[in-house]
Amino acid sequence: MSALLTRLFSKLYRICFAFFHGWKFQNVGVxxxxxxPYRVDGGKEITIGAQTVFQRGTWLYCCGVDGRKAALSIGGGCAFGYNNHITAVGQVVIGDNVLTANNVYISDNLHDYEDVSIPIMHQRVRFKREVKIGDGSWxxxxxxxxxxxxxxNCVIGxxxxxxxxxxxYSVAVGVPATVIKQFDPQSKKWIALKA
Structure with missing residues (x-):
């Protein structure tokens, strides 16, 4: 009975979320x-597509730096795991049907660290580059x-x-991530790349 109640609560919560919390965002899909618990900073610059779900512990941050306007756009049908942190000081675009596991970090920025006389947390946040995650990636x-x-349709290990x-259509693993497999459209197979 407990699993049934959990599913019913989840469905009801998803139906009501946009109605009760949609005003915090630029747009929230059905x-x-x-x-x-979740945290949202700069919600008026965030769009979330229909049927996209974030598990507990999500932090969405969208606030421009250095006079730059920030935008965070998340497609429809996505499923984000627990404790995901997505931050945009410029632009982050996540496509449709993207799946993440727990503790994933997606960011278009870095903290400066060059001045060793200042703690890093007090140095400026710098836009690095626009981030895009393609449709169907994991x-x-x-x-x-x-x-x-x-x-x-990439897999990031x-x-x-x-x-x-x-x-x-790539599989990438490691630090820094490197592509180890790619889908070959001619053979219709995933091909391991030689090191």
Whole structure:
């Protein structure tokens, strides 16, 4: 009975989320929801597509720096795991049907650290590069995407740190992330790349 009640609560919460919390965002699609507890900074610059769900512990941050306007756009049908942190000081665009595991970090910025006389937390936050995550991609547990683009239908392995672009239909792992497999449209097979 407990599982049934949990599913019913989840469905009801998703139906009501946009009505009760939609005013905090630029736009929230039907059936989209962030499960509590969550944190949102700069919600008026954030759009969330229909049927996109964020599990507990999400932090969405969208605040421009250096006179730059920030925008965070998340497509429809996405499923984000627990404790995901997505931050935009410029632009982050996440496509449709993107899946993430827990503890994923997606960011278009870095903290400066050059001045050793100032604690890093007091140095400026700097826009690195626009981030795009392509439709249908899967980002594994504890992975980070920082100032890079991930193509369509990619797999980013657990604990990977993506700092350079990953092409469509690729599997990338490691620190820094490197492509180890790609889909070959001619043979219709995933091909392991030679090291």
């Amino acid at each position: 059936g989209a929801a962030l499960f509590r 980002i594994g547990e504890n992975a980070c995407v920082i100032g890079a683009r991930v193509g369509k 657990a604990n990977a740190v993506v700092t350079s672009d990953i092409p469509d």
